[in-house]
Amino acid sequence: MNTEIFGVILMYALVIVIAIPLGRYIGKVFSNEKTWLDGLFNPVDKAFYKLAGVDSAKEMNWKQHLLSLLSINLFWFLLGMFVLMNMGWLPLNPDSNPSMGADLAFNTVTSFICNTNLQHYSGETGMSYLGQLILMLFQFISAASGISIAAVLFIAMKEKTTTRLGNSYFLFIRTCTRILFPIALVTAILLLFNGTPMTFGGKDTITNLQGDTVQVSRGPVAAFVSIKHLGTNGGGFFGPNSAHPLENPNYTTNIIEMVAQMIIPVALVFALGYILKRRRFAWIVYGVMTVGFLILTIPTIISEVNGNPAIARMGIGQPSGNMEGKEVRFGPVASAYWSIATTVISTGSVNAMHDSFMPLSGMNQLLGMMVNCFYGGVGVGFMNFYIFTILAVFISGLMVGRTPEFMGKKIEAREMKIAMIIALLHPLLILTGTGIASHLYAGNPEAYAGWLNNPGYHGFSEMLYEFTSSSANNGSGFEGLGDNTPFWNIACGIVMLMARYLPIIGPIAIAGSLAAKKYIPESAGTLKTDTLTFGLMIFAVIAIVAALSFFPALALGPIAAYFSLY
Template identity: 60%
Template sequence: MNTEILGVVLQVVLLVAISWPLGRYIAKVYKGERTLLDFWAPVERKIYKICGIDPAEEMNWKQFLKALLTVNLFWFFWGMILLVCQGWLPLNPDGNAGQTPDQAFNTCISFMVNCNLQHYSGESGLTYFTQLYVIMLFQFVTAATGMAALAGIFKAMAGKTVQTIGNFWVYLVKSVTRILLPLSLIVGFILILNGTPMGFDGKQTLTTMEGATQEISQGPTAAIVPIKQLGTNGGGYFGSNSSHPLENPNYLTNATECWSILIIAMSMVFALGFYLQRKKLAAWIYGVMLAAFLTTVCFSVHFEMQGSEQIAEMGISQEIGSMEGKEIRNGSAGTALWAMVTTVTSNGSVNGMHDSLTPLTGMLTMLNMQINCWFGGVGVGFMNYYTFIIIAVFISGLMVGRTPEFLGKKIEAREMKIAVIVALLHPFVILTGTALSSFLAAHSPELASAWLNNPSFHGFSEMLYEYTSSAANNGSGFEGLVDNTPFWNISTGIVLILSRYLPIVGQVAIAGLLAQKKYIPESAGTLKTDTGTFSLMTFAVIFIVAALSFFPALTLGPIADTLSF
C-alpha cells in the first residue's frame, strides 16, 4: 500500500477506535457520574463560588439560552476593547498595532461564534496578549458553549416529561475542565517535544543560506494550537496556519493535529448513545456521518494524488500528486485528508492552501460546509443533524400514516416550523451573501480587481467559499480573496452572528419544547428511528434540503472551473 494512503487509513482507524471510549467518558461527565478527573471538582466549586453560581440550580430552556447568550455578549465587548487597544497593552515585543474597528468586529465575532475566520495574519495582526486573552480564551469558551448546548439537549432528550434541561454554567465549566483542557495539555506536550515554540520572546533574526536576514516570529504557539484543533476552532497562530513549519513541524504533529480536529465531534455522537441509553440510535447516526465523511476523503485523496493534467502538460512530473499549495512533509494525501477533516467539522484550520486544491476537491470542501452536519463542530455538529432528524421524522410519519414521534414525544407544527427555519437559514445567508458580492463585483471592475486574484469561475468560487465558511462557523478560505476590507469584514460578520446563534436558539428551543410534552411509550405503531431505513431517510432529507440547494452555485463555481480545462 502507498505510504501516504496508509497514513490516511491509520489516522481514520485511530479516530474511530478512540471515539467510542471517549464518548462514554463524555456522557459520564455530563450525567455527573464518577470519572478519573473528579480531582477537578474543588476547582470547579471555587469557580462556581466566585461567579455566584448555584450548580444545583436547574434551568428551563429559556433560562438556559439567556445564560448562553449573556456570556457570549460579555466576551464580545471584552474582545473588541482588547483588539482595538492591543498596541498599548503588554506582551507586545514586536510592536504590533491595534486593529481597526471593522477588523476587530470581524475578528471578535468570528472567534466568539467558533468560526475563527481570519482577515488578518496571526503573527502581525495580534500581540501575545490578545493571542492569549482573546484568541485562546475564546477558543475555550466558544467550544465549551457548543458542548454545553448539546449537553442541555441530551438531558432534554433523555427526560420523560420535564421542565428543565440542566444548568448551562455547570456544563460550560465541565466542558473545559474535564474534556477540553486535559486533551489540550496532551496535544500541547506532543507539539512542544516536536519543536513548536512556547515562549514570549520577540521575533528572532536569522541569516539565511543566501546571506540575507529573515525575521522569524515566535511566541506561545504550543499553548494555542491544541485548543484551536480540539475545539474545532481553527484560528492559526501564524498567518499560514498549520502549513507553517513552527505550528506544524512534521508528520507526527500533522497527524496529531488532524486527529484532534475530529475526535471530540465524533465522540459526541457516541456520547448521545451512552447518555440516552440508546446505543443503536447513536451507532446509526455515527454510521451515516462516517460514510459521508469517508466518501469525501476517498474522492479528495484520489483527485489530489492523481495530479494536475494542466501542469503535467508543461512537462512537470505529477508522480507525487498535485503539490501546488502543499507542504512536502504532509504530502498530497495528507493535505487532502486534512481538507476534508477540517471542513466536515467547523474547524477551518489548513495545512495547505485550499485555493490551490483541484476544483473538485475544492467543491467537496464547500459541500461539507454547506451540508454542515457530518460530525460538525463540537456540540453544534450533532445539533444540526438533530434538526434534520426532526424534519425526517415528520415527513416519514406523513408518508406511512403514523403520528410523528421522536423518543416518545410528538413532533407538531411548532417544532417543525423552527426546524425548517433553521435548516433553510443556512443556504439563505450563503447564497444571499454570494449573490450580493457577485453583483457588486460584476458592476464594479475596481471592486472585482481589488477583491479577486482569480477571474471567472474560480473568482466566483472564492466568494462562495467565503460565505460558506462563515455560515458553517468554519473559518477557512480560498485565500485568493482579498477579504480585509470593510465590506467583507461587516458582511461576513453579520453572517457569522446569524448562522451561530439562530440555529442554537432554535435547536435548544425544539429540545426544550419536546421535553415538556407528555411522554408516549413506544408501541407497535411507533416509527422506529434507530434503523437503517430511517437513517437513509434522514440522509435523503439532508441531501435534498442542504446539498441540492447549492447545486446551481457549485455549477457556476468549481464544476465550471473543472470543465473549462
C-alpha cells in the same frame, strides 16, 4: 504513495479508538457520575462556582439556558473588542503590532466567539501575544459553550416529561475543566516535544546558510494550536495556519492535530448514546455521518493525487500530484484528507491552501460546509444533525401514514416550523451574501479588483467559499480573496453571528418544547429511529436539501471550473 494512504487510515483509526471511550467519559461528566478525574477536578470546579458566584444546583428551563449563553457571549464580545482595538499599547507585544480598526476587530471577535475563526488578518503582523491569548481564551470558552449547549439538547431528549434541563454553569464549567483543559494540555505537551515553539520572545533574526538575513516569527504557539484543534476552532497562530512549519512541524504533529480536531465531535455522538441509553441510535448517527464524510474524502484524495492536467500538459512529472499550496512533509493524500475533515467538522484550520486545490476538491470542501453536520463542529454539529433528524422523522411519518414521533414525543407544527426555518437559514445566508458580493463585483470590476486573486469561475468560488465558511462557522478560506475590507469584515461578521446563534436557539427551542410534552411509550405503531432504513432516510433528507439549495451555485463555481480545465 502507499505509506501516505496508511497515514490517513491511521489518523482515522486513532480517532475511533479515542472517541469511543471519550464519549463514555463525556456522558459521565454531563450526567454527574463518578470518573477517575474527580479527585483532581472537584475542588477546581468548586473554586470556579465560588469565584464566579453561581449556584450550580439550580435547574434551568430551555429559555434560561439560552439567556445565560447569550449574556456570557455578549460580554466576551465586549472584552474582545476592547483588547483587539487597544493591543498596540497593551503589554505582551514584542513585535509592536498595531491595534485593529473597528471593522476588522468586529469581524475577528465575532469569528472567535462564534467558534468560526475566520481570519482577515495574519497572526505574524496583525496580532500581539496578548491578543493571541485572548483569542485562545475564546477558543476554549466558545467550544465549551457549544458542547454544553449540546448537553442540554441530550438531556432534553431523555424519555421523560420535564422542563428542568440541568444548569448551564454546571455544564459549561465541567466542559472547560474536565474535558477541554486536560485534553488540550496533553495535546500541547505532545506538540511541544515534536518541535512546536512556546515562547514569549518576539521575532528572531538569523543569517541563513547562503548569507541572507531573515526574520522568523515565533510565539506561544503550542498552547494555542492544541485548543485550536481540540475545540474545532481552527484559527491559526500564523497566517498560513497549520501549513506553517512552526505550527505543524512534521508528520507526527500533523497526526496529533488531525486526531485532536476530530475526537470531540465524534465522541459527542457516543456521549449521546450513553446519556440516552440508546447505543444503537448513536451508531446509526455515526454511520450516516461517516458515510457522508467518506463520500467527500475519497474523490478529493483521488483528484489531488492525480494532479493538475494543465501542469501535466507542460510535460513535467507529478509524482506527488497537485503540489501548489501543499507541503512536501504532508503530501497530497494527508492534505486532501485534512481539507475534508476540517470542512465537515467546522474546524477550518488548513495544512494546505484550499484556493489551490483542484476544482472538484474545492467543491467537496464547500459541500462539507454546506451540509455542516457530518460530525460537525463541537456541539453544534450534532444540533444541525438534529434538525435533519426532525425533518426525516416528519417526512417518514407522512410517507407511512403515522403520527411523527421522535424519542417518544410527538412532533407537531411548531417544531416543524422551527426546523424548516433553521434548515433554510444556512442556504439563505450563503446565497444572499454571495449574490450581493457577485453583484457588486460584476457591476464595477475595477473598484473591487483587489477582491479576487483568480479570474473566472474560480473567482466566483472564492466569494462563495467565504460566505459558506462564515455561515458554517468554519473559518477556512480561499485565502486569495482580498477580504480585509469593510464589506467583507462586516458582511461575514453578520453572517457568522446569525449562523451561530439561530441554529443553537432553534434546536434548543424544539428540544425544550418536546421535553415538556407527554411521553408516549414505544408501541408497534412507533416509527423506529434506530434502524438502517431510518439512517438512509436522514441521509436522503440531508442530500436533497443540500442539492436543491446549492447545486446552481456549485455549477457556476467549481463545476464550471472543472469542465474548463479538463
